[in-house]
């Protein structure tokens with residue numbers, strides 16, 4: 631899944647996350663400091679509902695290189711596993727990534 635996130639996906643609105651909010655340390659294809667851990671603000675960029683992780687969503691998996699992502703139950707916006715929004719959904723931008731830092735092997739400070 632992580633490897634597939636690195637491929638440019640034409641189905642994404644902003645695959646390089648140039649118009650999205652994330653710290654400079656997350657300006658990469660996985661939008662994370664560590665590719666195995668994704669940290670994002672779980673608020674849809676459309677009207678603020680909570681997208682949920684879906685690894686088995688057939689429609690999402692059919693349209694993206696990488697299987698899995700986040701689906702907003704309110705109006706159907708879909709994001710890949712890096713929080714990048716799919717084209718032709720209501721959400722205008724990728725999920726926001728907060729400032730964060732790893733303070734240990736298993737601890738994380740957000741903000």
Ligand code: FES
Pocket residue numbers: 674675676677678679702703704705706707720721
């Ligand atoms: S609030 Fe998520 S699609 Fe509308």
